Amino acid sequence: MPRSPGGSGSSPGSPAPSIAHAVPLYPSPSPLAALTPREHEVLVLVAEGRSNAAIARRLWLTPRTVETHIRGIFAKLDLIEDASDHRRVLAVLAFLTARDELAG
Numbered sequence: 001m002p003r004s005p006g007g008s009g010s011s012p013g014s015p016a017p018s019i020a021h022a023v024p025l026y027p028s029p030s031p032l033a034a035l036t037p038r039e040h041e042v043l044v045l046v047a048e049g050r051s052n053a054a055i056a057r058r059l060w061l062t063p064r065t066v067e068t069h070i071r072g073i074f075a076k077l078d079l080i081e082d083a084s085d086h087r088r089v090l091a092v093l094a095f096l097t098a099r100d101e102l103a104g
Contacts (some may be wrong), residue, residue: 028091030101031076031077031078031094031098032077032094032095032098034076035072035073035076036072038059038068038069039060039072039073039076042055042059042066042069042070042073043073043092043095044095045058045059046070046073046088046091046092046095047092047095047096048081052066052067052070068073070091073091074087074091077090077094079091079092
């Protein structure tokens with residue numbers, strides 16, 4: 001039985017994994033430093049306004065796997081479930097803030 005394309009950690013048309021994945025994407029004081037490279041990819045697509053289904057198609061993942069990555073992002077950013085907050089928006093704001101700080 002063939003493996004799904006998302007099971008290998010890369011998707012068709014994407015560059016092969018490299019040493020760049022071992023280098024942190026953010027400096028350690030950033031809350032985003034704890035994200036895995038895949039969680040970072042998911043967060044970038046969330047920031048682009050993509051739905052979970054669209055993220056799943058783009059990264060060759062199941063929708064459930066995308067949900068798992070998003071839950072991991074929320075946990076690592078300490079975004080607890082609260083009816084008064086939209087965690088996806090808060091995660092995107094954290095991403096944009098960190099990106100702007102890196103850009104200087």
